[in-house]
Amino acid sequence: MRVLAALSGGVDSAVAAAKAVEAGHEVVGVHMALSSQPQECRLGSRGCCSVEDAADAARAAEIMGIPFYVWDLAEEFEQTVITDFVEQYAAGHTPNPCVRCNEFVKFRELAQRARALGFDAVCTGHYARIVEGPNGPQLHRGKDEAKDQSYVLAIMGPQELPRVIFPLGEAPSKAWVRSEAERMGLGVSNKPDSYDICFIPDGDTQGFLKSHLGSKPGEIIDTDGQVVGRHEGYWNFTVGQRRGLNLGNPAADGRPRYVVETRAETNQVIVGASELLSVDRITCSDIVWLANDDQGDVDEAATSAFGASIGERSLGEVDERVLTAQIRAHGTPSVVTSVQRFGEEEEKLELSLALPIRGVAAGQSMVLYRGTRVIAEATIERANRGEGSMAS
Structure with a gap:
């Protein structure tokens, strides 16, 4: 199988590509240059897409013995991620740029170009699993709950599921991934993870917004x-x-x-007051369904038997019949007790939660899970408590 592997310059994508090579695939590596100023250096573990990242990606490809290319996607990234980020804040919303990056750049652009070039699949270093179900491939949480990235991947939609490979989905831990990088001699085994918003490497979100919005x-x-x-x-x-x-x-x-x-x-x-942050109803729009065979109905018997809280249970132990909602990339999921679908011109969802959750903001992504399987992704419009809206 011809596989196009995204190489960010980090350890995860390098090990994922190497695993695809070991599996016998014909692999080509590509680094997506997203920064309009690629000459800038990475600040420790802040930021990405720096000149060092491109060089690290090229070295990893050389060690693996695979062809390597750099695609300049800075303009696409600026238009679809950075501009959207600023516009969403200007609208009073709290966006997740990593979700938009996965939607518009890391999957849409990567997948479209891969298809045009005749590749059978794309490979990335995300921590998530593709599981073959009775009605086709399904997106599930990664085995390592601490690194699971299914939340930011849900936006990709069902059409890409048959054409994506996540070799790190079964990885037990990041330590294991680093040990694999060392075993393979990839040279990035000790490279720190990137975090925060990649296009705000100094972490000053307010300063960034002020420079754009005044x-x-x-x-x-x-x-x-x-x-x-x-x-x-x-x-x-x-x-x-x-x-x-x-x-x-x-x-x-x-x-x-x-x-x-x-x-x-x-x-x-x-x-x-603090208690006003707790909400138990969420209304969402811009819904992306990933499960054609599951439209988010609540199994009342299973939900009642499971209980109101995830508690200390592993996410892998959540009853596969129970519907949960997650509003942050590494937030604890909330048990869903009812789902109402409405809207004639645009479908919307209203979710009722078994227990109130705090700090829900318009613009955040909400991802529905059935056990570990991703069912849908949507954008939060507003959140409510019994007496009315507390976030809009």
Whole structure:
């Protein structure tokens, strides 16, 4: 099988490509250069797509003895990921750029080009599994729960499942992957993982947004409508934030206050008590179904028997009939007790959760799981508690 392997320059993608070579596939490596300033150096474990990453990818390909190419996708990355990131914050949302990168660049562009070049499949170093089910391939969580990346992969859609290989899906740990890199002599076994937002390598998200959106002074108000502070732009705040509010007046009860909502239309940031962050209903749109044979119905008997909380149980032990929702890449899933589908022009979902969860913001990705299998991905529009909306 002819396989196009994405080589980021890190240990995961290098080991994944090497595993594809060991499996007997005809492998070609490609590094996707996403930075408009590739000459910039990586700052420790912050950022990616640097000149060092491209060089590390080239060296790994040379050691494996496979052809290697660099694709300049900086313009596509700028348009579909960075621009979207800024626009979503300007709309008062909290986006996940890694989800968008996987949707538009790491899978759409990679898969389209792979097909055009006659490759049978693409290979990446993501921690997720493709499992052959009775109705075709399924996307499942990776065996290593600490590294599982199925959450950010759900956006790829069902059409790519038959044409993708995740050799690290069964990897028991990152330590095992590093030991495999050392065994294979790939030269990146001790390279630190990248983290945070790759196009903000210094970690200063507020500074990045200010450079793109400027300042827009406005009011910080409490849930009673009283002005308690000022801000320089609602996009600098996200639901659940406590630090950096600089409130002039303490709450009447002396308790700390948190951001519970940002309102782009009025340029206001709403703050309130901690309990207002807990929601048990989530409304989602832009739904991507990955399971044609499973439309997210709740098995009430299985859900009742399983209980309201994941607790200390391993995610691999979640009953395969139980539906759960996850709102962060490495967040604990929440048991879903009901799913309502509505909308004539655009399908939407409203999920009811067995237990309230905190800090849900519009713009976040929600991924539905049946046991370890990914069922769907959607974008959160709003989150509610019994008495009404707390995030929109």
